[in-house]
Amino acid sequence: MGIWEGHRRASRRMPRDPAVDIEVRNVTMEFRRAKDEATSLKELAVRTLRRQHSYETFRALDRVSFSIRKGEVVGIVGTNGSGKSTLLKIISGALVPTCGQVLVDKSKVQLLTLGTGFDLELTGRENVYLNGAIIGYTKRYIDEKYDQIVAFAELEGFMEEKVRNYSSGMVSRLGFAIATVRDTPEILILDEVLSVGDLFFRKKSEARIREMIHGGSTVLIVSHSTSVIRGNCSKAIWIEKGKLRAMGDPKSVCDAYEGMKGG
Numbered sequence: 001m002g003i004w005e006g007h008r009r010a011s012r013r014m015p016r017d018p019a020v021d022i023e024v025r026n027v028t029m030e031f032r033r034a035k036d037e038a039t040s041l042k043e044l045a046v047r048t049l050r051r052q053h054s055y056e057t058f059r060a061l062d063r064v065s066f067s068i069r070k071g072e073v074v075g076i077v078g079t080n081g082s083g084k085s086t087l088l089k090i091i092s093g094a095l096v097p098t099c100g101q102v103l104v105d106k107s108k109v110q111l112l113t114l115g116t117g118f119d120l121e122l123t124g125r126e127n128v129y130l131n132g133a134i135i136g137y138t139k140r141y142i143d144e145k146y147d148q149i150v151a152f153a154e155l156e157g158f159m160e161e162k163v164r165n166y167s168s169g170m171v172s173r174l175g176f177a178i179a180t181v182r183d184t185p186e187i188l189i190l191d192e193v194l195s196v197g198d199l200f201f202r203k204k205s206e207a208r209i210r211e212m213i214h215g216g217s218t219v220l221i222v223s224h225s226t227s228v229i230r231g232n233c234s235k236a237i238w239i240e241k242g243k244l245r246a247m248g249d250p251k252s253v254c255d256a257y258e259g260m261k262g263g
């Protein structure tokens with residue numbers, strides 16, 4: 001699949017209303033994707049060598065607008081591939097939209113996402129430094145927090161093992177522990193960071209997330225669990241096929257979303 005992530009034009013503009021933390025204005029995101037026309041591996045190899053791929057433009061977000069006030073905890077729901085992660089990446093500044101604007105103070109934003117930046121051939125210890133660096137931690141900060149990360153992940157005794165030998169639950173626990181070790185920022189963006197590990201770790205991680213969510217920050221949280229959204233959010237947004245389908249109180253938005261899935 002061809003990956004094209006738009007032009008990098010970082011906007012430093014902030015919302016005009018001081019009570020508003022995030023303003024998303026008419027955001028559209030288009031990706032250029034390779035059309036997979038090959039019918040066999042051989043044909044795919046030949047097309048790649050001859051650079052014979054053709055591309056199509058795929059619209060992942062279509063004129064999405066909303067604003068989030070300071071201290072609000074906002075849940076985002078939507079089916080797989082509806083554009084939720086793309087939206088979070090744009091708000092946090094990791095992606096620049098094709099059109100539209102996001103007004104936010106990016107220095108206050110922290111995006112927590114799991115499952116990126118692990119190298120299976122490196123040890124647990126090496127991955128803490130690698131993954132931490134990708135999130136934006138300095139080496140000194142990781143040195144300081146290393147023992148705390150290992151203890152939270154409950155991986156004492158496994159840190160010199162290659163991550164290839166970890167179970168998927170162990171990898172998620174390590175990712176979660178690295179991502180949540182820092183102090184809660186003013187604007188916290190959580191992309192599906194709940195439901196990791198076994199039942200016992202899940203309870204511990206949910207408590208940690210609840211602590212972060214209810215610590216006074218402005219929070220944007222993507223979750224496939226409508227009970228998480230209903231139980232923790234003051235507002236919900238439903239994104240479907242790149243469009244904003246509904247926004248309002250969590251109960252009515254989740255009811256409408258579940259109604260669509262059921263029908």
Ligand SMILES: Nc1ncnc2c1ncn2[C@@H]1O[C@H](COP(=O)(O)OP(=O)(O)OP(=O)(O)O)[C@@H](O)[C@H]1O
Nearest residue numbers: 002003004031033060079080081082083084085086
């Ligand atoms: N870098 C990229 N290049 C091409 N297409 C992309 C890229 N990133 C995302 N997409 C496409 O954009 C669409 C939206 O993806 P996104 O990850 O935002 O969905 P999502 O709602 O977070 O899905 P899920 O619930 O499965 O995590 C998908 O069809 C995806 O394949």
